[in-house]
Amino acid sequence: MTEDEIDRLRALMEWEGERTAPPDGFPELPDMPAARYTSAEYYELEQKHIFRKSWLFAGHLDEIPERGCYMRWNNAGDPIVIVHGMDGEVRAFYNTCRHRGAPVVTEDRGKAPRLMCGYHNWTYKTDGTLVGVPERQDFPPDFDMSCRSLIPVRCEMLGNVIFVNFDDGAMPLTQWLGPLVDEWEEFAFDKVRLAARYSFDLNCNWKVAMEANMEVYHVPFIHPDTVAPLVDPKRNLNTMYPNGHARMVAPPPRTTDREHVRAVDSPPEWKQIETVGEIGRTCTQSYTLFPNWVSPLSNYFVPPIVFWPTSLTTTRIELVTMALDWGKENSGTPAPDLWTVPDESSSNGRQMSPIILEDTQFGEAIQQSMQSDAFRSVPLSYQEARIYSFHQSCDRMIGIENVPEELRVAQVIDDSWIWPNDPRVEQMETVRKVTRQAAE
Template sequence: MLTQEQIRDIRQQIDFEFKRKSPPEGFPKFPDLPAGRYNDEEFFELENKHYWSKVWMLAGTLDEIPEVGNYMLWDIARQPIVIVHGKDGVVRSFYNTCRHRGAPVVTEKYGTAEHGLVCGYHGWVYSHEGDLVGMRDKRDFVDFDMECRSLYPVKTEMFGKLIFVNFNEDAPSLRDYMGPIYDELQEFQFQNLRLVDHYVWDLHCNWKIAMEANMEVYHVKSIHPQTVDPSLDYRGNVNTLYPHGHSRMVAPNRVANRKSGYAQAGTDLREIETVGEIGRTCTQSYHIEPNWVSPLGPVLFPVLHFWPVNIRETKYEIRWFAADWGTGPVPEIFRKQIEYFNVVITEDTQFGDAIQKSVDSYAFKGVPLCYQEARIYHMHQNIDKVIGANIVPAHLRAEPVIGEEWIHPNDTSERLRQQEAMAAE
């Protein structure tokens, strides 16, 4: 939930953004981001080894495995994982790698294993908890201890119905990782939302090039003149940078308090009632590292993910969530909204291939980012922090120029509050 104080702060910051003639005093100049961060194999390997192996990732939702015994294969993060809804209601994840000779324990994208997971190669059986509970011809294995041949677990936590995994056993809790965003997202009720749609597009560029199109609104006037620009006023956009590289943007709608398209259409769709004033009058969008972007709303909204396939190919995964619409198929107005959004994200992705070619060209050396694009720099800076600043070669580094003084809770709202206090004295 955004508190009343936060809402007041955001309103004040929007006002500041509209009026400012330059970035706030003292805001850092960003060094050019090295082009190699998008095409250098060495950097891509560093990301693989030291970044993706340590971050919390959205793997799916309980709607995909709603019943006890349901399982799903998840490999979009390039590790073979099986996620199981256990008898005790707990969702657990394991490497889908049999402890005998590595055959996959399950082979279908979705399935049900009432009495355990049975490897198709020699028939070893694993419980929903991942323990090896059955094997053929055990007499042929000398001194064999079944107890130490459980499936390798993957750290798993729920956020409402969302299933998050982390390949690092020692990772902080999801709550600590998400920080203030964990509380802010509560008003969207991820414990009650239904999965409306889920699809994946193939993009031909580095995953960060694809994702960065969704982390700033500087582009809105140029590439969304007919779609986003008429409704969103990018000049009032407020960026908030959080620890762990996460960030939020709040951009005011041009007509504040306008009724949603759903209400105008006269439908009686249920809204997510707890969504607050900002979520109803602005575009409130989050980036959660590594690859979550979600422009939220009170009726239907997408959660976007960008997964590297290799250094120049990306899977763009899109999930839609809404409050329960009751019985019956997905409402037609949702279908229309998704169709419309797909037009917008086609606009967003249109330059990906060409940008990748530019980055690969002899000419391209680096990227100068502006104040409005601060969320992108913040993300890069955090990637290097997670990898280990001194492991990243100097020519590939995003120098850490955004100091703690610009990261929540020390953001612009704090400065504005101080100014206000001084003016009142």
């Protein structure tokens, strides 16, 4: 980030803190239809058009570190295997044998130079090519093995982070990410290791769970002791990007002294990502990566929280921490884990951290309310515009004409508010000029 960009972001955050109304020209956000969270029809549309066409977080190279390593990945529903090929390429395939559909791998993780289906031992190279069929002579003489490779799924990486996309025609990952590719460069996606990855099930629609991480309006009320000392919600600046992505950035409250921030936010034993610039070091910034990833990024962590719909009313939340090298497995230094804490009584030995418990505490009750007659529609404030914009992007991804009219959100946030456009810059510059003139 250049000095000018840092200066502009800082000025915009101050301007946000001082404004007494939403920015000039910012649209009033119409209520969102309640049924977006409860309609089976809308859920089907999300599944078909959003989760089948977007780039989705699948994993980290550390999970398949060597050639021949593979991992199962079922978070988007279909059974997928992600393979670190013998040629060094990372690829994804349906974990579905081309013979009669048995899985070609049956363990969550493994390593083998070939993938062999356990049912009749059809064997595939790590690039998916079918190379072995027992009793080959019993199939027709012209049986063409070359057209029975494993079915691939698009798979691309950002640094060490693996993404998949079920849509063969999808744009490349870097194009999907757009300006985030440059903005994230300082966070060293190519150097961070996978430190922790746990999942928990929640009884609410995936959007209910995710939206708790898409606004800071709630910070003083549900996070008085955890996030509130680090984030000044009044000076929060939201930016919307193409393809549905977004960012929030906010400084700590003026009343928080820097030492406190450092104590809470900057554990001295964890290595810093040296390339992270001033904003990443001194403010809280969090990115929504459409459709289901939210992640603060700092000079210590790349810690995405990922929301997977498991049904209309249930969600799997994945809590991931990536960080710079913290030492060898048995060095005695525990792997950093931003989002979970030890809990002997739970099945995976971990529990969600206090911040995540605060954020998820209302999910189930909200879902129950949403299914009652009391829940009519959702009014959102300017500070919650990231949520509204996210819903606009959902409808656009589905195809607005495919969304029943009563379920749509109006596309009121137009391109003039989407990066690189930002009418607030000019409004902020005007205020600054007036202030400067008054001071002279």
